[in-house]
Amino acid sequence: MSQVPTNTSRMEKVVSLCKRRGFIFQSSEIYGGLNGFWDYGPLGSELKRNVKELWWQAMTRFRDDIVGLDASIIMHPQIWKASGHVDTFADPMVDCLLTKKRYRADQIEPQSGVIYFYTGARAADTELNEPYSVLLAAGKPAESARKVAKQYYALRGIADAELLGETTEKAENTTAYNPENGSLFTPPQMFNLMFKTYIGAAESSENIAYLRPETAQAIFVQFKNVVDTARQKVPFGICQIGKAFRNEINPRNYTFRSREFEQMELEFFIKPEEIVEKQHGTVATPDGTPAGTEPQPNWGWEVWHKYWVEQRLNWYESIGLPRESLELFFQPKEELAHYARACVDILYKFPFGTQELEGIAARGNFDLTQHQTHSGKSMEYFDQEAAAKYVPHVIEPSAGVDRLLLALLCNAFDEEEVTDEKGKSETRIVMRLHPRVAPIKVGIFPLLKNKPELVSKAIEVRDLLRPHMNVFYDETGAIGRRYRRQDEAGTPFGITIDFDTIGENGPEFEGTVTLRHRDSMKQERVKISELLAFLLPQIR
RNA sequence: GCGGGUGUAGCUCAAUGGUAGAGCGGUAGCCUUCCAAGCUACUUACGAGGGUUCGAUUCCCUUCACCCGCUCCA
Numbered sequence A: 001m002s003q004v005p006t007n008t009s010r011m012e013k014v015v016s017l018c019k020r021r022g023f024i025f026q027s028s029e030i031y032g033g034l035n036g037f038w039d040y041g042p043l044g045s046e047l048k049r050n051v052k053e054l055w056w057q058a059m060t061r062f063r064d065d066i067v068g069l070d071a072s073i074i075m076h077p078q079i080w081k082a083s084g085h086v087d088t089f090a091d092p093m094v095d096c097l098l099t100k101k102r103y104r105a106d107q108i109e110p111q112s113g114v115i116y117f118y119t120g121a122r123a124a125d126t127e128l129n130e131p132y133s134v135l136l137a138a139g140k141p142a143e144s145a146r147k148v149a150k151q152y153y154a155l156r157g158i159a160d161a162e163l164l165g166e167t168t169e170k171a172e173n174t175t176a177y178n179p180e181n182g183s184l185f186t187p188p189q190m191f192n193l194m195f196k197t198y199i200g201a202a203e204s205s206e207n208i209a210y211l212r213p214e215t216a217q218a219i220f221v222q223f224k225n226v227v228d229t230a231r232q233k234v235p236f237g238i239c240q241i242g243k244a245f246r247n248e249i250n251p252r253n254y255t256f257r258s259r260e261f262e263q264m265e266l267e268f269f270i271k272p273e274e275i276v277e278k279q280h281g282t283v284a285t286p287d288g289t290p291a292g293t294e295p296q297p298n299w300g301w302e303v304w305h306k307y308w309v310e311q312r313l314n315w316y317e318s319i320g321l322p323r324e325s326l327e328l329f330f331q332p333k334e335e336l337a338h339y340a341r342a343c344v345d346i347l348y349k350f351p352f353g354t355q356e357l358e359g360i361a362a363r364g365n366f367d368l369t370q371h372q373t374h375s376g377k378s379m380e381y382f383d384q385e386a387a388a389k390y391v392p393h394v395i396e397p398s399a400g401v402d403r404l405l406l407a408l409l410c411n412a413f414d415e416e417e418v419t420d421e422k423g424k425s426e427t428r429i430v431m432r433l434h435p436r437v438a439p440i441k442v443g444i445f446p447l448l449k450n451k452p453e454l455v456s457k458a459i460e461v462r463d464l465l466r467p468h469m470n471v472f473y474d475e476t477g478a479i480g481r482r483y484r485r486q487d488e489a490g491t492p493f494g495i496t497i498d499f500d501t502i503g504e505n506g507p508e509f510e511g512t513v514t515l516r517h518r519d520s521m522k523q524e525r526v527k528i529s530e531l532l533a534f535l536l537p538q539i540r
Numbered sequence B: 001g002c003g004g005g006u007g008u009a010g011c012u013c014a015a016u017g018g019u020a021g022a023g024c025g026g027u028a029g030c031c032u033u034c035c036a037a038g039c040u041a042c043u044u045a046c047g048a049g050g051g052u053u054c055g056a057u058u059c060c061c062u063u064c065a066c067c068c069g070c071u072c073c074a
Helices: A008-021 A042-061 A077-082 A142-155 A216-221 A223-230 A273-280 A301-318 A366-375 A401-412 A452-465 A479-489 A528-539
Strands: A024-026 A038-040 A066-069 A090-095 A102-104 A111-118 A120-122 A132-136 A162-164 A167-174 A189-192 A196-198 A208-210 A236-245 A260-270 A326-330 A342-350 A353-364 A381-383 A388-390 A393-400 A413-419 A425-431 A442-446 A471-473 A493-497 A512-517 A523-527
Touching: A008 A024, A008 A401, A008 A413, A008 A425, A008 A479, A038 A042, A042 A066, A042 A236, A042 A260, A042 A301, A042 A401, A066 A223, A077 A208, A077 A216, A077 A366, A111 A142, A120 A142, A132 A142, A142 A162, A216 A223, A216 A236, A216 A260, A216 A366, A223 A236, A260 A301, A260 A401, A273 A388, A301 A326, A301 A342, A301 A353, A301 A393, A326 A353, A342 A401, A353 A366, A353 A401, A393 A401, A401 A413, A425 A479, A442 A452, A442 A479, A452 A471, A452 A493, A452 A528, A479 A493, A512 A528, A523 A528
Parallel strands: A066 A236, A442 A471, A442 A493
Antiparallel strands: A024 A038, A090 A102, A090 A189, A111 A132, A111 A167, A120 A162, A196 A208, A236 A260, A260 A393, A326 A342, A342 A353, A353 A393, A381 A388, A413 A425, A493 A512, A512 A523
């Protein structure tokens, strides 16, 4: 498995296979495609269903303390006011007029000094009346401002310019100039990342609504309803899988950053530390808590946070992403959003770089409090055991489904040299997807198509397995070709119905099939009656 | 959004200012007793729009998409 930071050719092979085998297609391809949107083909949609199903199971079915939610994508616009998305989910951007580099306007260091204004420039045969200005630190020679200005006009086609209309002015704490070279920036442009739409027929400002930029807010907004109906006590969680939309400035890296994507989010509500302390006398910290322990009532938020990081890492391993393909990134305190207490990202080593799959944030009670303030409805929870009312705090593991699929596909992709009995070597492409996520669990092949006994027996086996797993029946072409086709689809098992199966080579083999393993290409004989018992534990 | 690159069949690639070809694949048939065998037939493309031209896949412009770098990113 490649550990090279960027590996373009490997990524290209993955992309090509995804298209060839029907994992991922470009959205609206016959109309030329649409930037930032992707579709999942037959194999991709199965893969995606499996991943979401496994997450849902791990979160809700195998736990008593988490329940599900499936909320609408368009919600009351006030929600996005309360969450801060309307105001802060927009980045003001500026471009340097000289270098064309783009910066976030709110991250420009304010500068003071002298501004040199020009009205234009003139060369032997041309003149350009386009104002431009340069900021110089106090005391620097005017000549360096002129040098920058000449570079600027040279870019505009006025070489060796004579600068026109130079004036100067003092400036304090301006962010309109590039600190690196003094050049003027373009005026700030706002990029709000939320998709806007209108509810009802009239496109007026009162009808503005947004496609949700994250699924989390729906959980906070429905917190009270869930508390009232689900018979859960804090600590408990609400989870949701669903689409979210962000009008990315620059979608990149295949499906990694798309404008429409799917999230799997959990909001796990916990007691504020003062309540824990009141009830138990002490608050457990990560240092005093052995890894992998069951949740305890005296846990503080830091232990819960660590607990969820470990839970999530274990889950990724359980679906086939090895621990060494993942990295943890602890966001430094100074880079955290104002409401967050801590955030750990789980990163995967993609061929195009190590990138985030999931963020696990400790968000305090920011969100519930915000909605309490904006809606005027109490978000307080009455804790009978503690005899106290409080707004719960929250730990938020938030994962991107599409990113995860891409990670699984990149991780599974493998090329190996195989040598046949005649000594001829060739490249085998195999998707080593974990059986749990594999789109097709087992391929079922009659050894020969023109032998009715083999075909009918194969169909019998297909119908035996079909209620329990996704099977693929294939009778065309040579058996080796059918195996290799399934290798690219990531199908972990192949079952071949041969002449042993129908008893032609002795009664001791009757009712057995060839079971072929994708990864090792090894074959073994298994009784049809034992197939389910063999396969089920591996795919669940 | 800026700069660079690329767009020809499902994939990988070729050729050409005179109307596109291969390999692999796919489909159907024959054959075939375990790892992409063979034979036959079929299938499918110049990203889109405009211009120059008698004629454009080829030259020019615009646009769209993808890739790389910058930028951004929950």
